[in-house]
Amino acid sequence: MLRRIGVFDSGIGGLTVLRQLRAAFPELDMIYLGDVARVPYGGRSVETITRYACDDVRFLLRFGVDAIVVACGTVSSNALDVLRETFDLPIYGVIESASRLAAQLTRTGAVGVIGTQATIRSGAYQRYIAAADPQVHITARACPLLVPLVENGVEPMDPVAEMIVDRYMSPFDSENIDVMIMGCTHYPVYRPALEKRLPGVAMIDVGEALAQALRGKFGQGEGQGTTAYYATERSAAFDQVVRIMDPGVDPAAIRVENPFR
Numbered sequence: 389m390l391r392r393i394g395v396f397d398s399g400i401g402g403l404t405v406l407r408q409l410r411a412a413f414p415e416l417d418m419i420y421l422g423d424v425a426r427v428p429y430g431g432r433s434v435e436t437i438t439r440y441a442c443d444d445v446r447f448l449l450r451f452g453v454d455a456i457v458v459a460c461g462t463v464s465s466n467a468l469d470v471l472r473e474t475f476d477l478p479i480y481g482v483i484e485s486a487s488r489l490a491a492q493l494t495r496t497g498a499v500g501v502i503g504t505q506a507t508i509r510s511g512a513y514q515r516y517i518a519a520a521d522p523q524v525h526i527t528a529r530a531c532p533l534l535v536p537l538v539e540n541g542v543e544p545m546d547p548v549a550e551m552i553v554d555r556y557m558s559p560f561d562s563e564n565i566d567v568m569i570m571g572c573t574h575y576p577v578y579r580p581a582l583e584k585r586l587p588g589v590a591m592i593d594v595g596e597a598l599a600q601a602l603r604g605k606f607g608q609g610e611g612q613g614t615t616a617y618y619a620t621e622r623s624a625a626f627d628q629v630v631r632i633m634d635p636g637v638d639p640a641a642i643r644v645e646n647p648f649r
Protein backbone atom coordinates (compact mmCIF):
# COMPACT_ATOMS: atom_id res chain seq x y z
CA MET A 389 0.00 0.00 0.00
CA LEU A 390 1.30 3.46 -0.92
CA ARG A 391 1.82 6.09 1.74
CA ARG A 392 4.46 8.52 0.50
CA ILE A 393 5.80 9.07 -3.00
CA GLY A 394 8.75 11.05 -4.31
CA VAL A 395 8.30 13.04 -7.51
CA PHE A 396 11.10 14.74 -9.41
CA ASP A 397 11.84 16.75 -12.51
CA SER A 398 14.83 18.62 -13.87
CA GLY A 399 13.01 21.83 -12.96
CA ILE A 400 9.63 23.23 -12.14
CA GLY A 401 7.88 21.48 -15.07
CA GLY A 402 7.14 18.40 -13.00
CA LEU A 403 4.59 20.44 -11.05
CA THR A 404 2.23 19.69 -13.97
CA VAL A 405 2.59 16.00 -13.06
CA LEU A 406 2.39 16.59 -9.32
CA ARG A 407 -0.90 18.43 -9.76
CA GLN A 408 -2.38 15.44 -11.63
CA LEU A 409 -1.05 12.99 -9.04
CA ARG A 410 -2.48 15.10 -6.25
CA ALA A 411 -5.92 15.07 -7.93
CA ALA A 412 -5.76 11.28 -8.41
CA PHE A 413 -4.26 10.48 -4.98
CA PRO A 414 -5.47 13.10 -2.49
CA GLU A 415 -4.56 10.79 0.39
CA LEU A 416 -0.85 10.36 -0.35
CA ASP A 417 2.09 12.29 1.05
CA MET A 418 4.21 13.69 -1.75
CA ILE A 419 7.73 15.08 -1.81
CA TYR A 420 8.62 17.07 -4.95
CA LEU A 421 12.14 17.86 -6.10
CA GLY A 422 12.92 20.25 -8.96
CA ASP A 423 16.61 20.26 -9.89
CA VAL A 424 16.45 23.92 -10.92
CA ALA A 425 20.22 24.36 -10.49
CA ARG A 426 20.87 21.98 -13.39
CA VAL A 427 17.82 22.46 -15.64
CA PRO A 428 17.56 21.85 -18.58
CA TYR A 429 18.52 18.19 -18.85
CA GLY A 430 17.12 17.85 -22.38
CA GLY A 431 20.26 18.88 -24.30
CA ARG A 432 22.61 16.66 -22.27
CA SER A 433 24.12 13.21 -22.86
CA VAL A 434 22.47 9.99 -21.66
CA GLU A 435 25.33 9.60 -19.13
CA THR A 436 24.78 13.03 -17.60
CA ILE A 437 20.99 12.67 -17.53
CA THR A 438 21.39 9.30 -15.79
CA ARG A 439 23.84 10.66 -13.22
CA TYR A 440 21.58 13.62 -12.43
CA ALA A 441 18.54 11.36 -12.19
CA CYS A 442 20.36 9.03 -9.73
CA ASP A 443 21.17 12.08 -7.57
CA ASP A 444 17.52 13.12 -7.65
CA VAL A 445 16.30 9.67 -6.57
CA ARG A 446 18.86 9.55 -3.71
CA PHE A 447 17.65 12.96 -2.55
CA LEU A 448 14.07 11.66 -2.35
CA LEU A 449 15.03 8.37 -0.66
CA ARG A 450 15.96 10.26 2.51
CA PHE A 451 12.24 10.91 3.02
CA GLY A 452 11.39 7.22 3.17
CA VAL A 453 9.28 7.22 0.02
CA ASP A 454 7.56 4.00 -1.11
CA ALA A 455 7.76 4.78 -4.82
CA ILE A 456 9.23 7.33 -7.20
CA VAL A 457 7.46 9.11 -10.04
CA VAL A 458 9.81 10.49 -12.68
CA ALA A 459 7.93 13.66 -13.65
CA CYS A 460 10.31 14.32 -16.52
CA GLY A 461 10.07 13.05 -20.08
CA THR A 462 13.81 13.35 -20.57
CA VAL A 463 14.72 11.16 -17.59
CA SER A 464 11.85 8.74 -18.25
CA SER A 465 13.04 8.18 -21.81
CA ASN A 466 16.81 8.04 -21.15
CA ALA A 467 17.41 6.69 -17.67
CA LEU A 468 14.41 4.71 -16.41
CA ASP A 469 15.99 1.27 -16.88
CA VAL A 470 19.16 2.26 -15.02
CA LEU A 471 17.13 3.83 -12.21
CA ARG A 472 15.11 0.63 -11.86
CA GLU A 473 18.27 -1.50 -11.82
CA THR A 474 19.98 0.79 -9.30
CA PHE A 475 17.26 1.43 -6.75
CA ASP A 476 15.16 -1.06 -4.87
CA LEU A 477 11.71 0.54 -5.06
CA PRO A 478 9.04 0.96 -7.74
CA ILE A 479 9.88 3.76 -10.20
CA TYR A 480 7.33 5.04 -12.72
CA GLY A 481 8.01 7.17 -15.80
CA VAL A 482 5.69 9.17 -18.04
CA ILE A 483 6.26 7.48 -21.42
CA GLU A 484 4.31 4.22 -21.39
CA SER A 485 0.88 5.42 -20.21
CA ALA A 486 0.86 8.43 -22.57
CA SER A 487 1.93 6.27 -25.51
CA ARG A 488 -0.81 3.72 -24.85
CA LEU A 489 -3.41 6.48 -24.56
CA ALA A 490 -2.27 8.08 -27.83
CA ALA A 491 -2.54 4.78 -29.70
CA GLN A 492 -6.03 4.29 -28.25
CA LEU A 493 -7.27 7.80 -29.03
CA THR A 494 -6.14 8.32 -32.60
CA ARG A 495 -8.76 7.91 -35.34
CA THR A 496 -6.58 9.10 -38.23
CA GLY A 497 -3.83 6.67 -37.20
CA ALA A 498 -1.31 9.53 -37.07
CA VAL A 499 0.17 10.73 -33.76
CA GLY A 500 2.55 13.61 -33.06
CA VAL A 501 5.15 13.64 -30.29
CA ILE A 502 7.03 16.66 -29.04
CA GLY A 503 9.75 16.61 -26.40
CA THR A 504 13.28 17.64 -25.60
CA GLN A 505 16.17 16.69 -27.88
CA ALA A 506 17.21 13.84 -25.59
CA THR A 507 13.65 12.50 -25.40
CA ILE A 508 13.08 12.49 -29.15
CA ARG A 509 16.58 11.12 -29.82
CA SER A 510 15.95 8.22 -27.41
CA GLY A 511 13.03 6.97 -29.55
CA ALA A 512 11.20 5.91 -26.36
CA TYR A 513 7.76 7.34 -27.21
CA GLN A 514 8.12 6.01 -30.74
CA ARG A 515 8.87 2.50 -29.37
CA TYR A 516 6.02 2.47 -26.87
CA ILE A 517 3.45 3.79 -29.37
CA ALA A 518 4.58 1.16 -31.89
CA ALA A 519 4.30 -1.51 -29.19
CA ALA A 520 0.72 -0.40 -28.43
CA ASP A 521 -0.24 -0.26 -32.12
CA PRO A 522 2.32 -0.90 -34.87
CA GLN A 523 -0.02 0.66 -37.47
CA VAL A 524 0.20 4.15 -35.97
CA HIS A 525 2.19 6.64 -38.01
CA ILE A 526 4.39 8.76 -35.69
CA THR A 527 5.87 12.17 -36.33
CA ALA A 528 8.25 13.28 -33.58
CA ARG A 529 9.89 16.65 -33.17
CA ALA A 530 12.25 18.10 -30.58
CA CYS A 531 11.30 21.58 -29.31
CA PRO A 532 14.43 22.58 -27.37
CA LEU A 533 13.48 26.22 -26.80
CA LEU A 534 10.26 25.52 -24.90
CA VAL A 535 11.85 24.45 -21.59
CA PRO A 536 14.13 27.52 -21.29
CA LEU A 537 11.13 29.68 -22.22
CA VAL A 538 9.07 28.28 -19.34
CA GLU A 539 11.96 28.31 -16.87
CA ASN A 540 12.47 32.00 -17.68
CA GLY A 541 8.85 32.80 -16.91
CA VAL A 542 7.55 33.41 -20.45
CA GLU A 543 3.75 33.42 -20.14
CA PRO A 544 1.56 30.84 -21.98
CA MET A 545 0.24 33.22 -24.65
CA ASP A 546 3.26 35.51 -24.92
CA PRO A 547 3.75 36.34 -28.63
CA VAL A 548 7.29 34.95 -28.46
CA ALA A 549 5.97 31.62 -27.18
CA GLU A 550 3.30 31.60 -29.89
CA MET A 551 5.88 32.31 -32.58
CA ILE A 552 8.17 29.50 -31.44
CA VAL A 553 5.25 27.08 -31.10
CA ASP A 554 4.21 28.03 -34.64
CA ARG A 555 7.68 27.19 -36.00
CA TYR A 556 7.90 23.90 -34.14
CA MET A 557 4.43 22.77 -35.19
CA SER A 558 4.89 23.30 -38.93
CA PRO A 559 6.11 19.72 -39.70
CA PHE A 560 2.79 18.42 -38.33
CA ASP A 561 0.66 20.39 -40.81
CA SER A 562 1.01 17.76 -43.52
CA GLU A 563 0.78 14.68 -41.26
CA ASN A 564 -2.97 14.46 -40.54
CA ILE A 565 -2.35 13.93 -36.82
CA ASP A 566 -5.33 14.03 -34.46
CA VAL A 567 -3.39 13.34 -31.24
CA MET A 568 -0.30 15.06 -29.91
CA ILE A 569 1.73 13.86 -26.92
CA MET A 570 3.15 16.81 -25.00
CA GLY A 571 6.11 14.61 -24.19
CA CYS A 572 7.86 16.99 -21.84
CA THR A 573 6.28 17.90 -18.53
CA HIS A 574 6.95 21.62 -19.04
CA TYR A 575 4.83 21.75 -22.20
CA PRO A 576 1.31 21.78 -20.70
CA VAL A 577 2.03 25.44 -19.91
CA TYR A 578 1.95 26.14 -23.64
CA ARG A 579 -1.12 23.99 -24.26
CA PRO A 580 -3.29 27.04 -25.17
CA ALA A 581 -0.76 28.06 -27.84
CA LEU A 582 -0.45 24.45 -29.08
CA GLU A 583 -4.24 24.04 -29.27
CA LYS A 584 -4.60 27.33 -31.10
CA ARG A 585 -1.92 26.29 -33.59
CA LEU A 586 -3.28 22.75 -34.07
CA PRO A 587 -7.07 23.07 -33.80
CA GLY A 588 -8.92 19.79 -33.37
CA VAL A 589 -5.81 17.89 -32.26
CA ALA A 590 -6.23 16.18 -28.86
CA MET A 591 -3.34 17.10 -26.55
CA ILE A 592 -2.09 14.41 -24.16
CA ASP A 593 -0.77 15.66 -20.83
CA VAL A 594 1.67 12.91 -19.84
CA GLY A 595 1.19 13.63 -16.13
CA GLU A 596 -2.55 13.14 -16.43
CA ALA A 597 -2.10 9.88 -18.39
CA LEU A 598 0.30 8.55 -15.75
CA ALA A 599 -1.86 9.62 -12.80
CA GLN A 600 -4.88 7.83 -14.31
CA ALA A 601 -2.83 4.69 -15.02
CA LEU A 602 -1.44 4.62 -11.47
CA ARG A 603 -4.89 5.26 -9.98
CA GLY A 604 -6.12 2.17 -11.80
CA LYS A 605 -3.19 0.15 -10.44
CA PHE A 606 -3.25 1.11 -6.75
CA GLY A 607 -6.03 1.01 -4.20
CA GLN A 608 -6.58 3.60 -1.52
CA GLY A 609 -3.27 4.81 -0.03
CA GLU A 610 -2.51 5.58 3.60
CA GLY A 611 -0.85 9.00 3.81
CA GLN A 612 -2.00 12.29 5.30
CA GLY A 613 -2.29 14.16 1.98
CA THR A 614 0.71 16.43 2.65
CA THR A 615 3.04 17.92 0.01
CA ALA A 616 6.60 19.11 0.57
CA TYR A 617 8.45 20.99 -2.15
CA TYR A 618 12.20 21.17 -2.71
CA ALA A 619 14.28 22.86 -5.39
CA THR A 620 18.06 22.82 -5.79
CA GLU A 621 18.14 26.54 -6.58
CA ARG A 622 15.98 29.64 -6.53
CA SER A 623 16.45 30.89 -10.09
CA ALA A 624 15.91 34.52 -11.15
CA ALA A 625 12.38 33.93 -12.44
CA PHE A 626 11.56 31.27 -9.83
CA ASP A 627 8.39 32.77 -8.32
CA GLN A 628 6.97 33.63 -11.71
CA VAL A 629 7.70 30.16 -13.10
CA VAL A 630 6.04 28.47 -10.13
CA ARG A 631 2.97 30.70 -10.58
CA ILE A 632 2.76 29.86 -14.28
CA MET A 633 3.19 26.14 -13.61
CA ASP A 634 0.73 25.87 -10.76
CA PRO A 635 -0.91 28.95 -9.25
CA GLY A 636 -1.91 26.78 -6.29
CA VAL A 637 1.72 26.43 -5.13
CA ASP A 638 3.23 29.13 -2.91
CA PRO A 639 6.83 29.71 -4.12
CA ALA A 640 7.81 30.68 -0.56
CA ALA A 641 6.85 27.17 0.58
CA ILE A 642 9.50 25.59 -1.68
CA ARG A 643 12.62 24.75 0.31
CA VAL A 644 15.93 25.29 -1.44
CA GLU A 645 18.60 22.67 -0.86
CA ASN A 646 21.43 21.64 -3.15
CA PRO A 647 23.42 18.60 -2.02
CA PHE A 648 24.72 17.96 -5.57
CA ARG A 649 27.60 20.45 -5.62
Ligand code: DGL
Pocket residue numbers: 397398399401402427428429430431459460461462463504507535571572573574
Ligand atom coordinates in the same frame (compact mmCIF):
# COMPACT_ATOMS: atom_id res chain seq x y z
N1 DGL B 1 10.36 18.51 -17.78
C1 DGL B 1 11.47 17.93 -18.47
C2 DGL B 1 10.96 16.87 -19.43
O1 DGL B 1 9.86 16.42 -19.23
C3 DGL B 1 12.31 19.03 -19.04
C4 DGL B 1 13.57 18.54 -19.59
C5 DGL B 1 14.73 19.44 -19.52
O2 DGL B 1 15.19 19.70 -18.42
O3 DGL B 1 15.23 19.81 -20.58
O4 DGL B 1 11.60 16.44 -20.36
